[in-house]
Amino acid sequence: MSKVQSGAAEGGFRQAMAWLHTWGGLWACWVLFVIFLTGSLGVFDEPITRWMKPHLPQASEATGDTRMGDGFDRPQAVRMARTWFEENQPDAHFWGIGLPSDEDPSIRLFWQDPQENFHNARIDASTGNPVDGSRERDSEGGHHFVHMHFEFHGGTAGIWFVGAFTMAMLVALVSGIVIHKRIFKDFFTFRPGKGQRSWLDAHNALSVLSLPFQLMIAYTGLATFYALYMPAGIAAHYDSEEAYFADLLAQPAAQEITGIAAPLAAFDGMLLHAEQQLQRPASFVSIEHPNDSSASVRVFGRFIEKPGEYRLLGDGGGRVFFNGVTGEQSDVQMPGELRGGAAQDVQSVMANLHFAAFGGHLVRWLYFISGLAGAAMLATGALLFMVKRRQRSLNEFGSATPRVYRVIEVLNVGTLTGLTIACVAFFWGNRLLPLGIADRPEWEIAVFFAVWLLSVVHAGLRPVARAWVEQLLALAALCLLLPLLNWLTVGDQLFSYLQRGDGERAGVELVALGTGVLSLWGAWRLTRPRRAPAAGRQRAAAAQARS
């Protein structure tokens, strides 16, 4: 191939990539913005959960107590849980017991009924009676954001949905690198106040400066669900995914229900045996097929995040498997023990890299910042698309072009500010919904979706410039008044948290306040008087682009 030809081909390639980046990025950017914003919030799911559940104790400095005697009688807890299950759910196919700890001093019960539906309840660890939840703030807490992030509350279909958009993200990242002609020359370039130029600068700087994170987080997100996204190899060799994992990790295979009744062995004996083996307190006990001859019991060791010891692999709490009927140990996996070979280890490292739980608070903050940078990259990209076309329509859709542009504008407002408003509204819902109502956590999530929908409708009814300002102001109000709402409903706020040294709950309100100030600033930027036309065509265009 001659030089001239390859040069032309390169230009064509770059143009093709520019088309791919623009349109491939556009259709995916709103969903990806949701994934990035909720994922960033999900990094702090535990602090958010604690803020939403004021009855939970403050996070202790040294998380994950290794001492056996931490003040909770775990053998008694499993006996109480069993009594409750035998009396209330003898026919369930699965029982799960969350053991009391500093994080939650009650016993949490989970079960799967014969119709395969999951349920949960809590009992008091000292009396064995059901916890009276009517005075507590029952809530999904920060897990709501995590579930939005990876499945949009849509189960397996949701995971596929998110996976498809993550692929689109990778395509947009790679095509973006190809079309960015001056990555290194423009590495530090940001020229504010210049309209379209500034949006492009911001989009480039946000993407380039956090590119390692963006590539890593998209790829490891896909790698986490490899067994779901690439099922063919497993399906060709195994009856089920469980059989594959049991074989891979050399664990006892799942048993079919036999229908032959057989009483379970004593739980407390298995628990004590497991804790002695693992040399740490247990956190969870699960029972498959209780009171069937196929019953099996697993005891999980507590996950311990040791300050000063950070690793990407082998940080599990360990687990011990028992035959549920005889009570004999069938397998033990020690804390930190690796199984499944090098490929499985690589996959575990990738999953751990994605989950941000490997390096303490600082790593969480770095992920939070980088995730928000990703969200901002998507937001600036979406805005840039319209800023470019607001000056002069490119007529991509013939006579329908204005209508398509209008839809894009509405989706921009309804997602960028609308979703953010919905996220804050979720916190408001937690404080304002009455206590003791049935399915309270679901109602909180309903508030989230309802407010998001309202924001989209609002964006659709208002002129776009007004919609931006109004939603930014609404967002600012919800964020800045959150500590006040907390003080009125629960009696706590930023300062009382800080006084008690509760950095997690204080952090939630500080982030809210910061967001509020930023959106107030954004609203002010959009409404301040325009510069006089004499100031030059470029400035006027910039001001117009900003509106």
Next chain:
Amino acid sequence: MSLTLAVILAAALCYAGMAGLCLGMDRHHSQVWKAKAPNRQRLLRVAGWLLLALAVWPCVQIWGAAVGPVVWCGMLSVGAFTLVLLLPYRPRVAALLAAVAAGVGLPVLLLSAG
């Protein structure tokens, strides 16, 4: 080395390193200094790379050889973001801050390593 010190050191060195690389470029050099100065720009670039490399040390000290480089990558982004947000509005402050970060960070790094 304490966690807090490591975080501050890594952030300071990453910011100063990024500022060095940035101000060594013609376009950004002219935001702070009027005249081109090829020698100073070369020095800034070399110092920039060196500071970024040195920032690995506090990260590995606290987070170990596996997690340390991950933290370093995150710190690089944070340092660069800070610079890019500050530079167009207050170029001289950005340069001064980098000088302080390097000037204080380097001796502290040497003391804590020794």
